[in-house]
Amino acid sequence: MSHKEYPVTVVTGFLGSGKTTLLNRMLSENHGKKIAVILNEIGDVNLDSELVVQSIGEELKIMNNGCVCCTVRGDLTKICLDLIAKKIDFDHLVIETTGMADPSPVAQTFFMDENLRKHFFLDAVVTVVDAKHIDQNLSEIKETQDQIGFADVILLNKIDTIKETEIAVVEKKIKQINSIARIFKTINSNIQIPEVLGINAFDLQARAELNPDITKEYHEHNHDDAIQSIYLEETRPLDMERLNRFMQLVIAELGNQVLRYKGVLNVKDEPNRIVFQGVHTTMGSNEDRPWGASEERKTRMVFIGRHLPKEVLEEGLSLCVAKQ
Numbered sequence: 027m028s029h030k031e032y033p034v035t036v037v038t039g040f041l042g043s044g045k046t047t048l049l050n051r052m053l054s055e056n057h058g059k060k061i062a063v064i065l066n067e068i069g070d071v072n073l074d075s076e077l078v079v080q081s082i083g084e085e086l087k088i089m090n091n092g093c094v095c096c097t098v099r100g101d102l103t104k105i106c107l108d109l110i111a112k113k114i115d116f117d118h119l120v121i122e123t124t125g126m127a128d129p130s131p132v133a134q135t136f137f138m139d140e141n142l143r144k145h146f147f148l149d150a151v152v153t154v155v156d157a158k159h160i161d162q163n164l165s166e167i168k169e170t171q172d173q174i175g176f177a178d179v180i181l182l183n184k185i186d187t188i189k190e191t192e193i194a195v196v197e198k199k200i201k202q203i204n205s206i207a208r209i210f211k212t213i214n215s216n217i218q219i220p221e222v223l224g225i226n227a228f229d230l231q232a233r234a235e236l237n238p239d240i241t242k243e244y245h246e247h248n249h250d251d252a253i254q255s256i257y258l259e260e261t262r263p264l265d266m267e268r269l270n271r272f273m274q275l276v277i278a279e280l281g282n283q284v285l286r287y288k289g290v291l292n293v294k295d296e297p298n299r300i301v302f303q304g305v306h307t308t309m310g311s312n313e314d315r316p317w318g319a320s321e322e323r324k325t326r327m328v329f330i331g332r333h334l335p336k337e338v339l340e341e342g343l344s345l346c347v348a349k350q
């Protein structure tokens with residue numbers, strides 16, 4: 027008996043490049059496909075899922091017990107097969123990797139694992155690139171090169187943050203790493219969804235000609251151990267001005283060490299949750315949905331970077347608590 031084979035899109039790209047922004051477009055735009063999502067997060071707290079469109083219920087699976095490209099490939103296989111076993115209704119599977127992931131072992135899982143191969147095929151690897159921080163990311167983190175090199179489609183994102191003349195330079199740099207990927211220049215990952223989903227762009231044969239090892243063995247992978255994620259919580263309401271001053275201090279003092287920070291904030295006298303985000307030294311906040319009636323109002327923040335002083339950050343956040 028023949029069965030449905032599900033296309034898989036792997037969305038990758040360095041920390042803060044715009045992957046979740048792209049995922050939210052895929053989930054909210056009207057393109058006729060029902061999408062299941064696997065979200066892999068750094069650290070053991072699932073804050074990212076708070077930032078994803080919340081309407082997909084059962085089709086959203088979180089993997090936060092390790093990196094999908096190294097320690098938790100077995101979990102990935104299990105989650106995918108569970109979607110089939112539980113007869114979850116979807117047309118397309120999207121996997122958002124962490125910003126630190128090398129996409130090639132994730133892709134490999136889909137053509138090396140016999141059970142997965144029966145039900146899934148790789149549609150494309152889509153890499154989101156932060157136009158402003160590409161040099162910094164390439165020079166600091168080796169996975170940035172792997173992410174660009176392994177892509178079928180590249181979103182050269184955040185072009186609003188650099189000058190027109192710089193865009194061509196960045197594009198040339200990308201083409202030197204990957205001359206065959208389709209490149210789209212975007213702001214807020216604003217791509218037409220049919221350009222990234224259902225495109226059948228992953229060509230295993232062509233890749234095997236370039237790199238015969240791809241179909242032979244799992245690629246070994248080790249991350250930069252100095253990069254860690256620090257999770258902070260505060261139940262008392264915050265004073266937004268104090269928080270802004272604290273974050274400016276963090277950037278001034280730890281600018282080179284902090285790669286990414288984000289949080290859902292409980293701000294005094296504010297009925298809505300405030301989402302706070304930053305990449306390197308660029309930060310901003312916006313109002314999110316109202317706090318739910320039975321939801322515990324508490325601030326949750328994640329800092330990702332090198333050698334981050336947890337106690338200092340904890341103390342800093344406690345000083346942002348609003349006066350009674």
Ligand SMILES: Nc1nc2c(ncn2[C@@H]2O[C@H](COP(=O)(O)OP(=O)(O)OP(=O)(O)O)[C@@H](O)[C@H]2O)c(=O)[nH]1
Binds near residue numbers: 041154185305
């Ligand atoms: N100026 C500007 N900001 C953008 C653009 N795209 C995304 N952002 C912002 O950049 C921040 C990071 O975007 P995300 O989509 O969360 O990035 P991500 O790659 O999912 O981040 P991680 O999952 O933490 O690695 C958010 O504050 C976005 O609103 C863009 O094109 N221009």
